Amino acid sequence: MNVDDIETVAVLGAGNMGHGIAEVAALAGYDVRLRDINEELVEKGYDQLEWSVGKLEEKGQLTEEEAEAALDRVTTLVDVEETVSNTDVIIEVVPEKMDIKQDVYQEVEQYAPEEALFATNTSSLSITDLAEVTERPGQFCGMHFFNPPVRMQLVEVISGAHTDDETIETIEALAEAFGKTPVRVRKDSPGFIVNRILVPLMNEAAWLVEDDVATMAEVDSTTKFDMGLPMGSFELADQVGIDVGYHVLDYMHDVLGEAYAPCPLLESKVEAEELGKKTGKGFYDYE
Numbered sequence: 001m002n003v004d005d006i007e008t009v010a011v012l013g014a015g016n017m018g019h020g021i022a023e024v025a026a027l028a029g030y031d032v033r034l035r036d037i038n039e040e041l042v043e044k045g046y047d048q049l050e051w052s053v054g055k056l057e058e059k060g061q062l063t064e065e066e067a068e069a070a071l072d073r074v075t076t077l078v079d080v081e082e083t084v085s086n087t088d089v090i091i092e093v094v095p096e097k098m099d100i101k102q103d104v105y106q107e108v109e110q111y112a113p114e115e116a117l118f119a120t121n122t123s124s125l126s127i128t129d130l131a132e133v134t135e136r137p138g139q140f141c142g143m144h145f146f147n148p149p150v151r152m153q154l155v156e157v158i159s160g161a162h163t164d165d166e167t168i169e170t171i172e173a174l175a176e177a178f179g180k181t182p183v184r185v186r187k188d189s190p191g192f193i194v195n196r197i198l199v200p201l202m203n204e205a206a207w208l209v210e211d212d213v214a215t216m217a218e219v220d221s222t223t224k225f226d227m228g229l230p231m232g233s234f235e236l237a238d239q240v241g242i243d244v245g246y247h248v249l250d251y252m253h254d255v256l257g258e259a260y261a262p263c264p265l266l267e268s269k270v271e272a273e274e275l276g277k278k279t280g281k282g283f284y285d286y287e
């Protein structure tokens with residue numbers, strides 16, 4: 001499929017990343033079908049999307065007409081068949097568990113048009129393993145956005161062992177049509193490029209606090225003011241979700257070895273369900 005053939009994009013999962021990816025696609029002029037497992041979740045995602053579009057309008061980055069047109073392009077759905085039939089590209093953004101994702105693909109496979117491309121927003125899992133349950137591993141690749149998608153320029157495009165070159169080229173062109181800059185990841189490796197660098201940084205920051213070397217504020221001030229990153233390591237963990245970082249590390253630990261063992265401080269936050277901005281409390285408070 002060529003990028004010019006793409007009109008409709010389905011986004012499966014309306015959470016933190018899903019609603020943001022749906023927003024990016026709608027702003028770029030695509031018809032978007034945003035789906036989650038129940039009305040409540042999909043409406044919550046749509047409300048967040050609407051809030052974000054409103055912010056862009058408030059800041060003069062969109063006119064009222066552009067904002068309204070983008071919102072009109074988004075349909076919210078729960079039924080999988082309705083979501084993916086007659087869709088050109090299906091972007092999966094469901095929880096970061098191999099079995100959950102594979103179950104979703106098996107269901108989607110029954111209704112998706114034969115030529116539709118599948119892309120996963122996984123942060124670290126093997127594209128080859130994820131594609132295995134589909135009947136179209138050649139039409140399957142990674143398309144990894146960053147949080148918040150509407151503000152972050154980069155998209156990693158990742159080949160699995162069986163991904164066709166045409167699929168990669170089309171998904172890269174789609175990322176560009178979304179106004180993003182794609183970077184190709186040539187080997188299917190845990191954490192790809194960005195998380196292989198960023199998540200160990202969050203882990204090391206957590207170890208500094210765990211080992212009483214510094215406070216969170218001290219660590220965050222060095223990441224911001226010395227290393228020049230836009231957020232401190234703990235602020236960033238709260239932004240992406242401590243659970244997301246933890247699951248990426250856990251997977252990297254399994255596949256790549258001991259150097260990636262998650263710090264207990266991250267584990268305790270996940271156990272307490274203090275996951276960052278999305279739960280109102282993480283390393284910092286947001287209420």
Ligand code: CAA
Nearest residue numbers: 052055056123145146147148150151152195230231240244
């Ligand atoms: N949509 C619209 N507006 C948004 C928004 C969104 N999704 N998120 C925040 N904003 C708004 C805020 O409400 C705030 O508005 P007000 O000024 O009205 O209060 C404003 O943007 C924040 O603007 P700031 O001037 O304070 O901040 P900024 O514009 O300089 O940058 C940022 C904000 C782009 C998030 C920046 O801090 C940044 O780049 N942070 C790093 C983020 C990052 O590295 N993300 C990648 C994480 S890794 C990942 O996601 C992958 C993974 O798999 C784990």
